[in-house]
Amino acid sequence: MIELDAASVCVDSPSGELTILAPTTMTLTEQRVSVIGANGSGKSTLARLVNGLALPTTGYVRVDGLDSHDDGAAVRRRVGFVFSNADSQIVMPTPLEDVALSLRRLGLKGRERTDRARQILAQYSLDHLADVSVHALSGGQKQLLALAGVLATEPSILVCDEPTTLLDLRWRTHVNDLLAALDQQVLHVTHDLEAALLADRVLVVDEGRVVFDGTASAAVAHYRALMAPSTAPHDGAPDAGRVVHDGAEDA
Numbered sequence: 001m002i003e004l005d006a007a008s009v010c011v012d013s014p015s016g017e018l019t020i021l022a023p024t025t026m027t028l029t030e031q032r033v034s035v036i037g038a039n040g041s042g043k044s045t046l047a048r049l050v051n052g053l054a055l056p057t058t059g060y061v062r063v064d065g066l067d068s069h070d071d072g073a074a075v076r077r078r079v080g081f082v083f084s085n086a087d088s089q090i091v092m093p094t095p096l097e098d099v100a101l102s103l104r105r106l107g108l109k110g111r112e113r114t115d116r117a118r119q120i121l122a123q124y125s126l127d128h129l130a131d132v133s134v135h136a137l138s139g140g141q142k143q144l145l146a147l148a149g150v151l152a153t154e155p156s157i158l159v160c161d162e163p164t165t166l167l168d169l170r171w172r173t174h175v176n177d178l179l180a181a182l183d184q185q186v187l188h189v190t191h192d193l194e195a196a197l198l199a200d201r202v203l204v205v206d207e208g209r210v211v212f213d214g215t216a217s218a219a220v221a222h223y224r225a226l227m228a229p230s231t232a233p234h235d236g237a238p239d240a241g242r243v244v245h246d247g248a249e250d251a
């Protein structure tokens with residue numbers, strides 16, 4: 001379970017303190033939560049808050065009851081993070097070594113760790129590439145490897161920040177299908193509205209605040225209206241979500 005309690009993120013800028021995420025309060029218990037919104041709206045900031053990569057300037061973030069400020073290491077162990085560019089995540093020369101490195105976190109050593117890494121690669125149909133250079137992998141294979149490496153650490157929650165943005169349609173579908181089948185709670189930041197439509201709950205972020213929170217279809221409709229030139233965004237159906245204004249919601 002993810003809880004944000006008046007959590008905001010501010011950064012220093014040449015013109016003074018800049019709020020990049022306004023105070024946000026919400027509890028996310030749904031298995032599949034998507035976050036959509038324009039470029040630069042604050043989606044990644046929200047995602048980074050959830051796994052402790054960013055700390056709230058005000059308020060609190062708790063994951064399964066653990067405070068990201070006081071228990072940062074425990075939160076990061078619990079929340080796996082997948083980036084859009086797998087190159088920023090893969091650090092070892094071969095897939096086998098990369099997954100084996102992730103497994104160090106679980107305390108596995110030597111032969112046991114190598115065997116487990118091979119099993120994990122096989123699970124993701126990457127076993128035939130176990131010992132090749134990671135530079136030889138396609139973009140899709142790299143993203144799959146990054147995902148395998150994160151899931152190897154057995155996180156209880158997975159945060160994916162636009163994991164399919166750099167992938168072709170076939171790989172995008174493959175990665176989305178894998179995410180959909182996971183037992184973990186998944187917070188999926190995406191520009192892929194088809195994927196967002198499959199979520200149990202969708203947050204729309206705009207100009208540093210969550211402006212809509214509700215069912216997938218209502219949230220996507222809200223986002224489309226927000227993005228349409230010179231069209232005022234309209235509220236979702238009352239039972240399908242809520243428009244959020246400064247932490248309060250419309251009746």
Ligand SMILES: Nc1ncnc2c1ncn2[C@@H]1O[C@H](COP(=O)(O)OP(=O)(O)OP(=O)(O)O)[C@@H](O)[C@H]1O
Pocket residue numbers: 011012013018020037038039040041042043044045046
């Ligand atoms: N450390 C920082 N200093 C100054 N501005 C920042 C900092 N981090 C983020 N920002 C700004 O905050 C805004 C939100 O960034 P964020 O990466 O969360 O957006 P996003 O919705 O994920 O965008 P995209 O879809 O393009 O990835 C952007 O305008 C970004 O430039």
